Amino acid sequence: MSESRVISRYNAYYHGWCLAFGEHRVSYEDNREINWLFSDDRVGLALAPKLRRQLYHELLGHHEEIPELILLDDSIRVNQMVYPLSDEIDRHGMKTWKQFVLSGGDLHMFLSSHFYYPSGTRIITFTKKKPTMIMYKEMQQMKLTLG
Template sequence: MMDRLLHRYSAFFPRWCQAFGDHVPDPFGEARAVEWVVGADSVGVIVLPEVRHWLMRELLAERHPEVEFRPHAIRLNRRDYDEVEVLATAGYAALHELLRGCDEAHMFLTYHLIYPPGTRIITVSSKPPLGLLYREMAPLTVVVSE
């Protein structure tokens, strides 16, 4: 197990965010409640709005959630999520590899023009977001399993 520092960011203005950029769309994403977006330096996840609001409360709240990324499961605040349809995918594997491959990562919301208006992508990247759009919050230490 490895600890990784995950810098968290919030937009200065509500609903503002940077574009995700070039990526490989999830071929089966529209058929699921979770769609993975994989780019060169980042991995994003598009979830149903009600799930996104819940996740953002858990991950971007002022308190520090406990998060552990395992090869085929996520532990969030002492609750295990091992939905095979969601986590046994190339997108989740790319997220796991990104977190294993860097000491620090960055989490923020992005968008992309090919998705419906209002769609937000929860993005984890090896690079920080644009400083003009986001302010950094307290970082989060996450555990990444082998």
């Protein structure tokens, strides 16, 4: 059984601008490809540089067709890109992310940052609240499928 939703995507008006992610449960490790950030009203993915370049293009780039994000128990799929989840931390992160999506409400995606993490770290943020419209412009929506 799969469920599909629509995510509103936002891009900053100026390159490098972003909101702070806010308070969350910290579990950051420098050697991880994905660091999962969770709070009551948002989920964030702080990514290693190589994965970040790939996912930014797929998640926040301009596409002729509506992009699709598929969350599976063992992988993240974005358009044609597949990222396998290889350990228990990632599988737990995926389970928590899916629960967040299934809790209802609108979904919004944009980049944020946090002073706790290394300089230049950007967090792909999924939240139930729209970002500040003075900083972000809405772009083409994205389809989200839970598998």
